[in-house]
Amino acid sequence: MRTQVAIIGAGPCGLVLGAMLAKAGIDALVIERKSAAYVLGRIRAGVLEQGSVSILEQLGVQARLNAEGLPHGGFAINFAHRSLRIDLESLTDGKKVTVYGQTEVTHDLMDARAAAGLSTLYEAEDVALHDFATATPSITCTHNGQPLRIDCDFIAGCDGFHGISRASVPKTALQEFERVYPFGWLGVLADVPPCDPELIYASHERGFALCSMRSMTRSRYYIQCAIDEDLSSWSDTRFFDELRRRLDPEAAARVVTGPAIEKSVAPLRSYVAEPLRFGSLFLAGDAAHIVPPTGAKGLNLAMGDAFYLAEALREHYGERSSAGIDHYSARALERIWKAERFSWWMTSLLHKFDQHTAFETRMQAAEFSFLEQSRAARMALAENYVGLPL
Ligand code: RFL
Ligand code: PHB
Secondary structure (H helix, E strand, O other): OEOOEEEEOOOHHHHHHHHHHHHOOOOEEEEOOOOHHHHHHOOOOOEEOHHHHHHHHHOOOOHHHHHHOEEEOOEEEEEOOEEEEEOHHHHOOOOOEEEOOHHHHHHHHHHHHHHOOOOEEOOOEEEEEEOOOOOOOEEEEEEOOEEEEEEOOEEEEOOOOOOOHHHHOOHHHOEEEEEEEEEEEEEEEEOOOOOOOOOEEEEOOOOOEEEEEEEOOEEEEEEEEOOOOOHHHOOHHHHHHHHHHHOOHHHHHHOOOOOEEEEEEEEEEEEEEEOOEEOOEEEOHHHOEEOOHHHOOHHHHHHHHHHHHHHHHHHHHHOOOOHHHHHHHHHHHHHHHHHHHHHHHHHHHHOOOOOOOHHHHHHHHHHHHHHHHOHHHHHHHHHHHOOOOO
16 A cells, blocks of 8 residues: 555544645545544543644534533632632633543544545554655554555654554664653543532642543543552542542532443653654654643643644645654654643642652642732643643
8 A cells, every 4th residue: 555644543643633634635544553442432631722622623523522512711729728710711811721532532533534535444453664764664564364565655653652653763763751650540430410610630638639521411530549559449439439538628529429431540651752753754642752641731732743743744745845844843842841841840739749758748838829829820820721832
């Protein structure tokens, strides 16, 4: 087979890139290791920045998002039995975020791809990248039991943190920056109304908790847990009891419990690989970087990378200029590092770190107190939370 751009991974990054390239008249093939159902079964992000919403609008996949997405003009931070509302709208000249699950974004992009007759190879096994240091790269895989070779001009590695793309780059060509946090998040999805119409980020001496949602009838809750937490020891009752202990009493009283329809532990990590281009191979999304979920940035960054990369490739094919692809790495990294900083900052402010001394605990308290007191500090938080410009 031959295509102009071979995209590895049908997560939000690969699907947004595929849709943007199709819109620009560039031929692309998406190659995914898992089945479509498996990809849709992963419960992940829930908060879209305005820039991400606008990317989906430009792609014409906004119908369900507009009908079912929940605009949020603010959220609360609970800290040491105090509550602070971050009024995103007034702090950012009217910007909001939209609560709409990553599963739904993926679903909409998959449907649009199928409707446009664009192909995705699901359940592609043993995907391997070849000759990406040259201008004639290729990909091999096994599909429906048949060996397949795809020749292309470029490879977009959108295959997530554990994908094959970054792993195919010689270690010596890659600089890696990493912080692994000594805890995880235990998440529960349940068909119960959320305890509050807005998100609540709670810092508590027992550990962090987050109240989020997917709709007004489906809640998503997280609590900070051990990195090697044993899921089987967490009954639904134990989870909700622990969640309520970490919330302020009014919010706790409003928590409606119900059977978990999903329960999982996610590790927390900050990670960046540099650069994002190796000859004909580009890395984008979680394949290139990871943020801890506290700032709700991972999905949005993945869509931002896809946007930059699509623009670069459009310049290459449409204007015969290599400026875009030459600058993709630096341009994307500039924004990525700011989201890394913000996610690290929010994680550091709100979690309980066992190794913290009394000094660091006081620093967290002073940071929160400064947020309460300073509109400028809240503005900086809000500016980052709604998303820095693309
Ligand atoms: P994905 O979604 O991991 O997709 C990568 C795809 O590549 C496939 N793949 C391969 N395909 C072919 N060959 C191979 N060898 C392959 N290896 C892997 C995989 O099967 C998969 O389909 O990466 P992408 O597209 O870069 O998207 C990134 C986002 O998924 C991620 O950043 C977010 O989910 C992070 N995240 C959040 N981000 C937000 O913006 N807002 C949030 O509120 C938010 N909450 C979260 C999150 C992530 C979480 N977890 C579980 C890590 C909450 C949680 C709990
Ligand atoms: C979610 O709804 O899954 C969610 C929301 C906000 C975050 C992280 C996850 O910061």
